[in-house]
Amino acid sequence: MRNIILSVLGVVLIIGAIFIGKEIANSKKKQRPVPAKVVKTVFTDTVVNSTVPIIISTNGNLVAKRRVELYSEVQGVFRSTGKLFRPGQEYKQGQTLIKVDATEYYASVQSAKSVLYNSIAAIMPDLRLDFPEVFPKWQNYLNGFNLDKTTPKLPEMTSEKENYFITGRGIVTNYYTVKNLEQRLSKFNIRAPFSGILTEALVTEGSLIRNGQKLGEYIDPTVYEMEVALGKSYANLLKVGETVALNNLEKTETFTGKVSRVNGSIDATTQTINAYIEVKSNDLKEGMYLEANLNAKSEANAIEVSRSLVLDGNRIFVVRDSILDIIDVNPVYFSDTKAVLKDVPNGTVILSKPVPGAYAGMSVKPYKTTTESASTNASSEN
Known part of the structure; x- marks a missing residue:
C-alpha cells in the first residue's frame, strides 16, 4: 500500500512540474510590437519660374597690371641713390631706382661734345664770309651750347649749299655721335616709370652690374x-x-x-x-x-535649386498630396552648389532640402513655419 501511495505522489509531482514549467516558459514570451507608420517632415518650396542669372x-x-622687369644695358658699379634698393621700397614717378657709376663714360661724352663744339667754331669765319645770311643762327647755336647740358638740336639748314658745307665738315656726323653717347649715358640711371613699389631686388649697393643683367622687378600696387x-x-x-x-x-x-x-x-x-x-x-x-x-547670361522661365536635389537622369522629387513623386526636368547649368532647371511647372511643390532614403510613394509631411501655423489656425477659427 505504501509503495502505491509513493508512486501516485511521484506521478502527481512530475505532472505538476511539467505544468509549472510550461507556465514559466509561456510567461517569458513577449509580443512583438506593431511598428508605427513614420511620416517624415520635409522642407518644401513652391515653384515660381523667373529669369535666373547664370x-x-x-x-x-x-x-x-603695370609691372617692369629691370635690366641693365650698361656695365658699372651700383652707387647709392639715397634709398635702399630692397623689396618693399616705394618710389615716386621719375625718382632714380638704380644709379650706375658713369664717371669714365661721362668723360668720353664730354670729350665728344668738345669735338663738336670745336668743329662748329672752326667753320664760323667761313660762314661769315660765304654764308652771311645763316651766320647769325649758327652763332646763336654756339652761344647756347653748354657742355654740362644736353646737346641742343642743330639749326635747320635752309639751302642745299649750306647743307653740303656743314655736312662736308663732319659736323652732322659729330652731332649724332654725341647724341648716341648721351643716349647711352642716360641708361646709367634707371628712373621709375610710374609711382610704385619694388617687389624684387637682385643687386645691392656696391655690386658690379653687367650688361644684360636682371636687377629686379617694379610694379604699380594700385x-x-x-x-x-x-x-x-x-x-x-x-x-x-x-x-x-x-x-x-x-x-x-x-x-x-x-x-x-x-x-x-x-x-x-x-x-x-x-x-x-x-x-x-x-x-x-x-x-x-x-x-x-x-x-x-540670364535664363528665362527657370528656377535655381541646390545641386544635391537633382537625381540621376535629370529628375527631382515633388510633393503631391503628402506623397513623394518624381518628375523629369531640363537642367541648363550646373555650378559647384547650384543647378538651374527648366520645364518645372509653376505651383509645383518641390523639396528644398534632400531627404535621406527618399523614394517615390513615400509619405511625407511638409514643414510649416510658426507663421504658417498661426495663419492656418486663424483661418480655422474664422
Missing part, C-alpha cells in the same frame, strides 16, 4: 588683373567692361572688378578662353588668390 564661378591669382579660364561655351557671353564680384577664399572681403580684356582665341588643349579682370583696392596684394563670379 553666374560663373572661377578663380585666379592677382598680377599687377591696379591688378586676374586671369581666369572659362569654358568655350561662354566665349560669346563675356563682354569687356562687365562688372564682376570678387571675394577672398575666407569670404570675409569682397571687391568689385570689371572685365578689361577677353582673349580672341581658344586654348586648343583645354578648350577654354582666357578673360582678364581688372580690380583696384588698397587691400589687395600681388599674388592674392581670389574667386570671381561672372554674370554670363
Whole structure:
C-alpha cells in the first residue's frame, strides 16, 4: 500500500512540474510590437519660374597690371641713390631706382661734345664770309651750347649749299655721335616709370652690374588683373567692361572688378578662353588668390535649386498630396552648389532640402513655419 501511495505522489509531482514549467516558459514570451507608420517632415518650396542669372564661378591669382622687369644695358658699379634698393621700397614717378657709376663714360661724352663744339667754331669765319645770311643762327647755336647740358638740336639748314658745307665738315656726323653717347649715358640711371613699389631686388649697393643683367622687378600696387579660364561655351557671353564680384577664399572681403580684356582665341588643349579682370583696392596684394563670379547670361522661365536635389537622369522629387513623386526636368547649368532647371511647372511643390532614403510613394509631411501655423489656425477659427 505504501509503495502505491509513493508512486501516485511521484506521478502527481512530475505532472505538476511539467505544468509549472510550461507556465514559466509561456510567461517569458513577449509580443512583438506593431511598428508605427513614420511620416517624415520635409522642407518644401513652391515653384515660381523667373529669369535666373547664370553666374560663373572661377578663380585666379592677382598680377599687377603695370609691372617692369629691370635690366641693365650698361656695365658699372651700383652707387647709392639715397634709398635702399630692397623689396618693399616705394618710389615716386621719375625718382632714380638704380644709379650706375658713369664717371669714365661721362668723360668720353664730354670729350665728344668738345669735338663738336670745336668743329662748329672752326667753320664760323667761313660762314661769315660765304654764308652771311645763316651766320647769325649758327652763332646763336654756339652761344647756347653748354657742355654740362644736353646737346641742343642743330639749326635747320635752309639751302642745299649750306647743307653740303656743314655736312662736308663732319659736323652732322659729330652731332649724332654725341647724341648716341648721351643716349647711352642716360641708361646709367634707371628712373621709375610710374609711382610704385619694388617687389624684387637682385643687386645691392656696391655690386658690379653687367650688361644684360636682371636687377629686379617694379610694379604699380594700385591696379591688378586676374586671369581666369572659362569654358568655350561662354566665349560669346563675356563682354569687356562687365562688372564682376570678387571675394577672398575666407569670404570675409569682397571687391568689385570689371572685365578689361577677353582673349580672341581658344586654348586648343583645354578648350577654354582666357578673360582678364581688372580690380583696384588698397587691400589687395600681388599674388592674392581670389574667386570671381561672372554674370554670363540670364535664363528665362527657370528656377535655381541646390545641386544635391537633382537625381540621376535629370529628375527631382515633388510633393503631391503628402506623397513623394518624381518628375523629369531640363537642367541648363550646373555650378559647384547650384543647378538651374527648366520645364518645372509653376505651383509645383518641390523639396528644398534632400531627404535621406527618399523614394517615390513615400509619405511625407511638409514643414510649416510658426507663421504658417498661426495663419492656418486663424483661418480655422474664422
